[in-house]
Amino acid sequence: MLLDVRPMAGRKLAHFPGDRHIPLSQLGRRFARLPKDRLIVVYCQFGGHAREAVGLLLDRGFTYVAALEGGLDEYSRVADPSIPRYWLTPTAGELVLRQFPRTDTGCLAYLVGDPTEGEAVLIDPGIDVSPYLQVLSEAHWKLDAIIETHTHADHLAGHHELHRRTGAPIVVGVRSPAAYPHRALEEGETLRIGHDEVEVLETPGHTRDHVTLRVGQTLFTGDTLLIGSCGRTDLGDGNPDLLYRSLHEKILRLPDETEVLPAHYGTRHALPERYVSTLGFEKATNEALRLSTLEAFRQYMTDGWPPKPADFDRIVGANLR
Numbered sequence: 670m671l672l673d674v675r676p677m678a679g680r681k682l683a684h685f686p687g688d689r690h691i692p693l694s695q696l697g698r699r700f701a702r703l704p705k706d707r708l709i710v711v712y713c714q715f716g717g718h719a720r721e722a723v724g725l726l727l728d729r730g731f732t733y734v735a736a737l738e739g740g741l742d743e744y745s746r747v748a749d750p751s752i753p754r755y756w757l758t759p760t761a762g763e764l765v766l767r768q769f770p771r772t773d774t775g776c777l778a779y780l781v782g783d784p785t786e787g788e789a790v791l792i793d794p795g796i797d798v799s800p801y802l803q804v805l806s807e808a809h810w811k812l813d814a815i816i817e818t819h820t821h822a823d824h825l826a827g828h829h830e831l832h833r834r835t836g837a838p839i840v841v842g843v844r845s846p847a848a849y850p851h852r853a854l855e856e857g858e859t860l861r862i863g864h865d866e867v868e869v870l871e872t873p874g875h876t877r878d879h880v881t882l883r884v885g886q887t888l889f890t891g892d893t894l895l896i897g898s899c900g901r902t903d904l905g906d907g908n909p910d911l912l913y914r915s916l917h918e919k920i921l922r923l924p925d926e927t928e929v930l931p932a933h934y935g936t937r938h939a940l941p942e943r944y945v946s947t948l949g950f951e952k953a954t955n956e957a958l959r960l961s962t963l964e965a966f967r968q969y970m971t972d973g974w975p976p977k978p979a980d981f982d983r984i985v986g987a988n989l990r
């Protein structure tokens with residue numbers, strides 16, 4: 670059985686279906702109700718309280734107990750990103766991140782919010798904007814900006830609809846050919862989320878207008894760097910030479926512990942079960958990064974990619990209008 674030892678507040682956001690709930694503060698009084706002949710996996714938000722609870726249960730004569738290492742937060746990061754990763758009592762200044770995977774297109778959208786200020790931004794929203802609107806209204810957050818890392822060629826994006834529904838401005842890279850009203854950011858410019866900021870790094874290659882977004886130690890790499898691979902350069906105005914430079918002269922110069930959150934999963938050789946990575950892990954394993962010469966990279970970007978989507982011109986047109 671699964672046992673949640675978080676305070677009640679934590680459960681309002683997410684918990685495992687069918688679990689039991691006894692807050693750690695009450696476990697010393699209520700442990701007698703738990704079965705001693707079944708495995709109990711104890712969990713909390715980050716793992717620390719669960720380990721404490723396991724110690725307490727072992728002292729009380731339980732044998733089959735274990736803590737979920739890393740807690741619900743880690744489980745959400747590596748196993749099931751549909752579970753919200755944010756928590757109700759964030760440390761002051763701590764941003765909240767929510768990843769939205771779309772199984773039909775393999776796209777990943779992100780909501781980054783400052784719970785203290787009640788402000789959030791959305792990165793690369795999909796065409797169905799209802800999940801974002803639901804989270805925004807549940808958390809009582811105001812949407813400050815809708816950021817497109819680049820002009821998407823493989824799917825219709827949700828920036829227009831989200832702008833229509835929330836009034837939030839659409840923010841793109843300075844090289845975007847967008848025909849709609851937008852704010853264009855160039856290299857080094859920042860955008861505020863509450864007390865924090867999003868920094869823009871221009872990373873052309875997958876498309877000319879591509880930007881990567883840096884928030885503290887987290888990098889929203891769009892399709893510049895995917896998990897295990899990189900975005901293709903044969904749709905629209907992509908260019909392998911530019912992508913090689915963006916990867917090697919900009920992205921790879923950041924610290925290894927930088928968290929990598931891409932805009933796609935499951936394309937080509939990306940690992941479908943994992944939606945988050947680190948630069949260190951990618952440097953060691955990513956096949957696109959292991960090609961140390963531009964010639965080898967050009968070859969890689971030419972061979973073996975799936976056929977171009979038949980309607981990518983129409984999609985690009987719709988996303989830009």
Ligand SMILES: [Fe+2]
Nearest residue numbers: 821822892900
């Ligand atoms: Fe893309």
